[in-house]
Structure formats: structure tokens, C-alpha cells
Amino acid sequence: MMIIMRADATQEEISAVVERVEANGLRAHLSRGEERTIIGAIGDGRPINRDQFLILPGVDRIVPISRPYKIASREFSPHNTVFPLDGVEIGGEGVVIIAGPCSVESREQTLEIAQAVKEAGAHALRGGAYKPRTSPYSFQGLGEKGLEILAEAREVTGLPIVTEVMSPELVPLVARYADVLQIGARNMQNYALLHAAGESMRPVVVKRGMSATVEELLMAAEYVLSHGNRRVILCERGIRTFETSTRNTTDINAVPVLKALSHLPVVLDPSHSTGNWEYVTAIARAAVAAGADGLMVEVHTHPDQALSDGGQSLKPERFAEMVRQVRAIARAIGRDVARSQHTQPVLQGAAP
Numbered sequence: 101m102m103i104i105m106r107a108d109a110t111q112e113e114i115s116a117v118v119e120r121v122e123a124n125g126l127r128a129h130l131s132r133g134e135e136r137t138i139i140g141a142i143g144d145g146r147p148i149n150r151d152q153f154l155i156l157p158g159v160d161r162i163v164p165i166s167r168p169y170k171i172a173s174r175e176f177s178p179h180n181t182v183f184p185l186d187g188v189e190i191g192g193e194g195v196v197i198i199a200g201p202c203s204v205e206s207r208e209q210t211l212e213i214a215q216a217v218k219e220a221g222a223h224a225l226r227g228g229a230y231k232p233r234t235s236p237y238s239f240q241g242l243g244e245k246g247l248e249i250l251a252e253a254r255e256v257t258g259l260p261i262v263t264e265v266m267s268p269e270l271v272p273l274v275a276r277y278a279d280v281l282q283i284g285a286r287n288m289q290n291y292a293l294l295h296a297a298g299e300s301m302r303p304v305v306v307k308r309g310m311s312a313t314v315e316e317l318l319m320a321a322e323y324v325l326s327h328g329n330r331r332v333i334l335c336e337r338g339i340r341t342f343e344t345s346t347r348n349t350t351d352i353n354a355v356p357v358l359k360a361l362s363h364l365p366v367v368l369d370p371s372h373s374t375g376n377w378e379y380v381t382a383i384a385r386a387a388v389a390a391g392a393d394g395l396m397v398e399v400h401t402h403p404d405q406a407l408s409d410g411g412q413s414l415k416p417e418r419f420a421e422m423v424r425q426v427r428a429i430a431r432a433i434g435r436d437v438a439r440s441q442h443t444q445p446v447l448q449g450a451a452p
């Protein structure tokens with residue numbers, strides 16, 4: 101349930117409510133709005149006597165949250181969650197573009213692609229140092245060496261880094277290098293990993309499992325949020341269906357559905373959702389038209405030599421064209437591609 105405090109509630113009254121929430125074995129999640137504070141009281145579903153809160157000074161009313169996910173739900177926060185990713189805001193008006201190779205393969209490859217995606221207008225660099233591969237004999241990623249390369253790419257380009265973490269023990273290490281921790285589709289229900297990512301307090305992008313429902317994705321996000329880590333991004337990356345003409349089926353419905361059910365930013369990954377570079381731009385346009393707050397796209401300067409997912413990676417020129425088309429779609433629906441301090445240098449003395 102949510103305990104809505106009166107606009108004139110004092111700090112002491114808020115603290116007293118939090119204490120009572122915790123005395124009941126519930127967790128208190130504070131949300132300080134411009135007008136009033138809302139206290140989310142979250143338990144394990146056991147019945148709680150609500151009247152004990154209603155009589156406390158400063159309490160206005162109590163609103164139950166009907167969904168199984170609580171902090172992730174629109175009921176918890178009617179306003180969109182917006183937060184900065186080192187120079188660019190996600191969840192707001194601007195569409196954020198995260199781009200880069202599937203895997204970090206070498207220093208030269210990563211720096212070259214990082215520079216290319218930056219020039220084309222990307223706001224953040226993606227690239228896996230730890231790769232979840234279907235075959236144990238496929239390239240598994242460079243590990244910490246890959247993280248070091250990503251850190252160098254950030255230094256050179258200024259782009260924040262999004263990179264996957266596959267096990268809870270590695271979260272502290274990856275969090276030292278990454279600006280955003282990526283939870284991959286195969287790990288969406290790795291609860292120990294979700295707990296560790298929540299504890300890290302780093303922004304987290306949770307990718308939808310290939311056979312996960314929208315509700316299961318939101319429950320995965322809830323794990324991260326339950327640690328007080330509010331900077332969570334939801335990612336639709338295609339689901340497995342009977343259709344075999346593409347690697348996955350883009351669940352475009354998930355974009356407006358997630359936006360309706362949750363206040364969290366929603367991004368779409370057209371690379372994994374199609375598995376074929378030829379369809380990536382069309383689905384990127386569709387994602388933005390459907391209301392996505394961002395895109396996560398695989399780009400490679402030499403896709404034919406890529407160690408993973410070359411067939412779905414755009415070459416930089418095609419990626420630049422995708423950005424142009426996505427910008428046109430964003431403008432057509434009253435949005436735009438996000439402004440970033442890295443991609444759009446602010447001129448001294450220029451009008452805002």
C-alpha cells in the first residue's frame with residue numbers, strides 16, 4: 101500500500117510513519133514529490149491493519165497497490181521516472197540511443213566503434229565484456245580486460261558505458277567500470293543477480309527474458325527497485341514465438357503496455373529482436389513511434405568479422421541513417437532525440 105502524507109506533514113510525522121511501517125515488518129520506500137511525500141509500505145502479502153497508519157498525524161490517505169510489482173507500478177508513481185546517464189536524461193522527452201558492438205573484442209575495435217557511434221549521435225556506448233553465449237565454445241568475452249577497454253572508450257569519447265554482468269559475484273567489479281549494469285535476457289530471472297544489481301545502486305537495464313511475460317519483466321525490475329535502487333530501465337528485446345523468419349519476434353505491444361503499467365523508462369533493442377541488420381532501422385522507427393524512451397542497437401565497423409552478432413549489427417553509416425530516421429519519427433510525435441553534452445556541444449554564450 102501507499103501512505104500518502106498531507107502536504108503540510110512534518111519530517112517528524114514522516115519519520116513516525118516510517119517507524120510504524122518497519123515495526124510491522126514492512127519495508128518503507130520514500131518518494132518525496134514536489135507537493136507531498138508518499139511512503140510505499142511493502143510486505144510479503146500478509147494482511148496488515150491499515151487503520152493504525154490512518155490515525156497517525158500527517159497521514160492523508162492510504163492507497164492500495166493492486167499489482168504484484170509495487171515500486172515499479174504506475175500506481176506507485178504516476179510521473180515518469182527520469183534520471184541522468186552522465187550527460188543525458190533517460191525517461192524524459194528525448195529518445196536516448198545506446199549503441200556499440202555486441203562484444204568488446206579488442207581495444208582498436210572498441211575505440212573505433214565508440215568514436216563512430218558518437219559521431220552518428222549515440223548517447224551511450226554498449227559492449228559486452230562478459231558474454232552469455234549459447235555454446236560454451238563460442239567467444240565468451242574478454243572479462244576484466246574488456247571492462248578496461250570500455251573505460252578507455254569512455255575516457256576518449258565521454259560516452260557512458262552500458263555493459264552486461266552475468267553473476268552476482270561480478271557485480272562489484274563490473275559496477276566499478278560501468279555506468280549502467282545490463283541484466284541480459286537469459287538472466288532476467290537470476291534473482292541473486294537482480295539482488296546484487298539492486299544493492300550496487302548503479303543504474304540497471306533489465307532485458308526481457310525471451311519467454312518472459314511483461315509482468316515477469318516488471319517483477320524482475322521490482323527486485324532491483326526493492327533495494328532502494330530507483331534507476332531501472334526496462335528493455336524489450338524480442339520474444340520467442342513460433343515465427344522463425346527472424347531471430348525473435350519484436351513485441352511492439354510491450355512498449356505502450358510497459359509505459360502504461362510502469363513509470364520506468366522503456367528502451368527497445370531492435371538488433372536482438374530481429375537478429376538481422378536489414379530490419380533493425382524499421383523496428384527502431386516503430387519502437388520510437390510506439391513510445392519507447394530509447395534504443396539499444398548493435399553497431400560494428402566490420403560486421404563480417406564480428407565475434408558475436410555480426411549479422412544483426414549495423415555499419416556506422418547505416419546507424420547514422422537510423423538516427424536520422426528515428427529523429428524524424430520522434431519529432432513527428434512531439435519528442436526528439438535526446439540532447440547530450442557529448443553529442444551536442446554547447447556553444448559559449450549561445451541561447452539555450
Ligand code: PEP
Pocket residue numbers: 202228232283284285286307337372
Ligand atoms: C546483448 O545485449 O548482447 C545480449 C546478449 O542481449 P540479450 O540478453 O537480450 O540476448
Ligand code: MN
Pocket residue numbers: 202203372398408409
Ligand atoms: Mn548481442
